Amino acid sequence: MKPRTISDNISWLGFIDRDRRLFDSLIPLPDGTSYNAYLVKGSEKTALIDSVDPAHADTLMEQLEGIGKIDFIVSQHAEQDHSGAIPKVLEKYPDAIVFTTPKGKDLLIDHLHLPEDKIRTVQNNENLSLGDKTLQFIYTPWVHWPETMCTYVPENRILFTCDFFGSHIASTDLFVRDKSKVAEAAKRYYAEIMMPFRSAIKKNIAAIEQLDIDLIAPSHGSLYDEPRFIIDEYKTWIADTPGNLVVIPYISMHGSTRVMVEHLVASLAEHGVTAQQFDLAVTDLGKLAISLVDAATIIIGTPTVHVAPHPAIFYASFLANALRPKAKFASVIGSYGWSTKAVEKIAEQISNLRVEILTPIVCKGFPGNNILDALDEMAQRIAEKHKELGILQ
Numbered sequence: 001m002k003p004r005t006i007s008d009n010i011s012w013l014g015f016i017d018r019d020r021r022l023f024d025s026l027i028p029l030p031d032g033t034s035y036n037a038y039l040v041k042g043s044e045k046t047a048l049i050d051s052v053d054p055a056h057a058d059t060l061m062e063q064l065e066g067i068g069k070i071d072f073i074v075s076q077h078a079e080q081d082h083s084g085a086i087p088k089v090l091e092k093y094p095d096a097i098v099f100t101t102p103k104g105k106d107l108l109i110d111h112l113h114l115p116e117d118k119i120r121t122v123q124n125n126e127n128l129s130l131g132d133k134t135l136q137f138i139y140t141p142w143v144h145w146p147e148t149m150c151t152y153v154p155e156n157r158i159l160f161t162c163d164f165f166g167s168h169i170a171s172t173d174l175f176v177r178d179k180s181k182v183a184e185a186a187k188r189y190y191a192e193i194m195m196p197f198r199s200a201i202k203k204n205i206a207a208i209e210q211l212d213i214d215l216i217a218p219s220h221g222s223l224y225d226e227p228r229f230i231i232d233e234y235k236t237w238i239a240d241t242p243g244n245l246v247v248i249p250y251i252s253m254h255g256s257t258r259v260m261v262e263h264l265v266a267s268l269a270e271h272g273v274t275a276q277q278f279d280l281a282v283t284d285l286g287k288l289a290i291s292l293v294d295a296a297t298i299i300i301g302t303p304t305v306h307v308a309p310h311p312a313i314f315y316a317s318f319l320a321n322a323l324r325p326k327a328k329f330a331s332v333i334g335s336y337g338w339s340t341k342a343v344e345k346i347a348e349q350i351s352n353l354r355v356e357i358l359t360p361i362v363c364k365g366f367p368g369n370n371i372l373d374a375l376d377e378m379a380q381r382i383a384e385k386h387k388e389l390g391i392l393q
Contacts, residue, residue: 003063004174006217007156009041009133013048013063014219015056018170027192028286031185032170035081036219038160039067040153042130047072048096049151049160050219054084061088069093072128074135075100076162077148078107082219087112099128101139103147122149138207140164142200144193150208157214163193164204165230167221175225182222183233184290189220190237191289196324198238205234242326243294244391246275246382249283249316250301256335256366261301263372264333267379272392277301280312285319292325296391297382298355300346304336308345317349324352329385331358331378335365358382 003011018032035052037060048070052060064070070093075083078100086108090096100108102121108114122128124139136152143164151160167185176182194201209231216224216231224230246268252258258279265275278288292298298320302313309317330353332343343360358381363371386392 001059003039006038006174006215006223007158010153010156010158011039012174012217012223013037013039013052013060015052015059016170016172017053017056023168027168028284029168030284030286031168033168033220034170036217036221038217040130040133040135042133044129044131045071047074047128047130047135048089049074050076050082050162051085051089053081057085057088060085061092064089064092070096072096072130072135073098074137074151074160075104075108076151076160077145077219078104078111079145079163080111082162083108083112086114090114090118099135099137101137101147101149103141104149107145107147138211140204140207142197143204144197152211152213154212157212158217159208159211159213159215159227160217160219162219164218165216165224165234166218169221171222173222176222176229179229185221186230186233187237187293188286188290190234191293191323192286195237195289195293196322198324198326201234201238205231205238237293240326241389242296242328242391244272244274244386245291245295246273246297246299247288247291247295247327248275248277248299248301249280249288249313249320250277250334251280251303251310251312252301253303253305253310256363257301257303257333260333260335260361260363260367260371260375263367264299264375264379267376268382271379271383273379273383273386280316285316288316289319289323292320292323292327295325295327296386296389297329297331297358298325298327298353299330300332300334302332302334302342302346304334304340304342307339307341309334309342313342313346314349317346321350321352327353327355328389329358329382330355332360333362333375333378335363335367337365356385358385
């Protein structure tokens with residue numbers, strides 16, 4: 001794809017990756033992704049903001065043909081899907097200087113082996129003149145690495161945000177047109193990548209809201225020509241109060257745990273509590289992560305394998321612990337054949353979650369009426385807890 005005009009003398013470059021289905025060998029990409037770089041031409045100097053994934057560096061180099069001289073390369077984030085093509089750009093433009101944060105400098109040297117003398121560090125709110133355009137660098141640490149920053153062009157009121165506000169979606173729409181589709185993709189992106197850094201994001205949003213912004217240009221996904229749309233979505237996701245939602249990741253080997261999960265879901269519904277169950281044998285983990293953004297309660301359902309939880313539960317518990325959702329309550333339900341330490345093992349796995357642990361329910365063999373009654377009591381207890389939070393009337 002050829003460069004596309006965003007504003008006067010500001011262009012999109014990059015690659016729309018429709019076929020990629022896994023990111024970092026971990027994150028599902030049901031809608032593909034894009035790697036966005038941007039060219040800003042001033043009356044005196046020209047800057048390239050970010051680059052593309054190394055696998056698509058040749059596409060970026062073709063787009064740069066006929067551009068003329070590039071004086072500056074801005075690296076807002078050192079992760080390779082944005083910085084990985086910088087070495088090739090420097091080969092073509094050996095006089096260019098790379099601008100980044102002090103922490104970004106160390107990471108670019110470590111990950112790309114860039115020459116130290118080609119890198120210049122910038123301070124928070126420092127300006128770089130391109131002539132009739134200005135680049136203002138704004139530190140936004142921990143979205144989602146320690147070195148990340150944004151770049152603001154006040155003359156055009158454009159904020160380049162790299163991963164901040166990004167979405168893994170491959171679309172020929174330069175600007176957001178299908179808000180519902182982009183909202184889900186952006187929420188998935190937030191859930192999988194940004195959720196552990198809610199506190200940092202609150203501070204960073206407060207900083208950028210001081211700017212006069214007409215356009216937000218992330219380095220994944222379409223551009224936001226209505227910036228308030230994505231800012232308000234983020235504010236909802238990072239808010240401290242969760243929704244009236246119970247999320248139940250589970251797996252069942254012989255049906256006992258499934259019966260318990262389905263009974264609990266039905267009982268929660270009778271109490272007015274929304275529940276979403278995810279069978280980990282078939283679940284898209286991105287969908288599970290999206291639900292965790294809003295969950296007030298997490299119930300983990302597991303059978304027992306050699307006294308411990310099912311291995312898929314270990315994986316899901318590890319991810320939940322790493323993502324650190326704002327849930328307030330958690331518990332375990334499940335079954336076993338002859339002995340179990342599933343509850344104890346899961347508790348060890350979710351130590352990062354600041355939750356009140358509700359009494360677990362573990363069944364030997366197939367659940368009988370006593371277990372089903374206990375699940376009804378759990379549903380009632382969860383409803384009471386949600387009412388105390390003010391999220392259930």
